[in-house]
Amino acid sequence: MKRLRPIGVALGCTMLASGAVAQLSITPPAQQAPAPKKEAPKQPKPKVHSPVAKKPTPKPAAAASPTPTPSPTPTPGFEDPNVDLVYGAYQRGLYKTAFDLATTRVQYNNDPKAMTMLGELYANGLGVKRDYAKADDWYKRASDAGDREAMFALAMMKIAGRGGPVDKDAAVKLLASAVKLGEPKAAYNLALLYLDGQTLPQDVNRSAELLRMAADAGNPQAQYALATFYKEGTGVPKDLEKAARLLQAASLADNVDAEVEYAIALYNGTGTPRNVPAAVALLRKAARQNSAIAQNRLAHVLATGAGAPMDKVEALKWHLVAKTAGKGDPDLDDILADMTPDDRAKGEAAARKWIGHDVK
Secondary structure, eight states: OOOOOOBTBSOOEEEOTTSOEEEOOOSOGGGOOOOOGGGGGGSSSOOOOOSSOOOOOOOOOOOOOOOOOOOOOOOTTOSSTTOOHHHHHHHTTOHHHHHHHHHHHHHHHOOHHHHHHHHHHHHHTSSSOOOHHHHHHHHHHHHHTTOHHHHHHHHHHHHHTOSSSOOHHHHHHHHHHHHHTTOHHHHHHHHHHHHHOSSSOOOHHHHHHHHHHHHHTTOHHHHHHHHHHHHHTSSSOOOHHHHHHHHHHHHHTTOHHHHHHHHHHHHHTSSSOOOHHHHHHHHHHHHHTTOHHHHHHHHHHHHHTSSSOOOHHHHHHHHHHHHHTTOOOHHHHHHTTTOOHHHHHHHHHHHHHHHSSOOO
């Protein structure tokens, strides 16, 4: 819209909201012809008598605000590209709202991210009835538009045979395309396919490369997997220090398997300075997250007092809990055999409370 210049410069008129034209005086006051004397009584102020009669300077007519040029109606909720209300609603569990906003966003902007969101909602039955065929369709549309997350999601559906028949070849192509666009989850899953050697020829070196890409992007699963590669020398030179650093990073992201392995590394001083209190704290955390291995290791620590104050009641609790998950340990049975009947009853009661049913 043409910019309006200040009033008083060569401007003839401006439009009122009603459409009428208001005339503006543009003649300088000094050049105005004297007004007839008979009109003087009509002035709102009393006439001033002076040796030289001066005529009051007429005030210019007030200009009305111009009617703004109508602008296109913006897509609801997406005026600020830095605020994604669709994803915000999804994060808050407002799935119906996310669905409605995403639908509008696709309608107005044909936005691939909104298409991916619709696929996600249909795939998981969030805010709408679960429909794998519709999820597949939305993921495909977003994937064709270049959205890497849609490529990954569609690949996972094809591997699982949801929304259509199992198609691992198509899944591999989608994962590879997503990897080129920097999708860490795609890199991690493609690495697993290269590792198992079923869908793709086994290639541990390529698997390590993909894991490194995903780990560098902060993917905790990839960090844990790559740590095991460095620990065992699979696809990379064996390096216990790198393994420990990767385990630490993954454990900070609450990867339970990494918490257990890093706790063991800290307890033994493998690839990292020994720190028994930190190791025991991590084992406790992982045990509470239902890691049977952590529960077993923590039971050993508490039963022997090697790293924490001895507590055979607590040790028996975690030993029984781990045993129900298939991590029985005959050594612990021997260590805890001398418990008093009262302490054993307390340990068994604590295990039952944790598990929710009787233990043997």
